[in-house]
Amino acid sequence: MNRLHISGVLIQVDPVRYSPAGVPIAEAVLQHRSSQDIAGQARQMACELTVQASGTLATQLARMQNGAAVSLEGALNRRSVNSRQLILIVNRIEKE
Secondary structure, eight states, X not given: OOOEEXXXXXXXXXXXXXXXXXXEEEEEEEEEEEEEEETTXXXXXXXXXXXXXXXXXXXXXXXXXXXXXXXXXXXXXXXXXXXXXXXXXXEEEEEO
């Protein structure tokens, strides 16, 4: 299964662009920070993750401001066929 649920703050929101088929696509960068219990020890977690939404979710994502707290759900994929960089393909956005 490939499903990720992550929360954080949007630190970069790009304007909507369109695929060759005319589908709206938006990208943003999510900054996540949390404390997780790993093997009985509290561990600080921090990362930045590029997220991508298409269709009506692209419009919703592109309207959000930098600094917005969000909870996202989606699947991880490579940015492109030849890339090793991961990107979250979003299928649910909730503003916190």
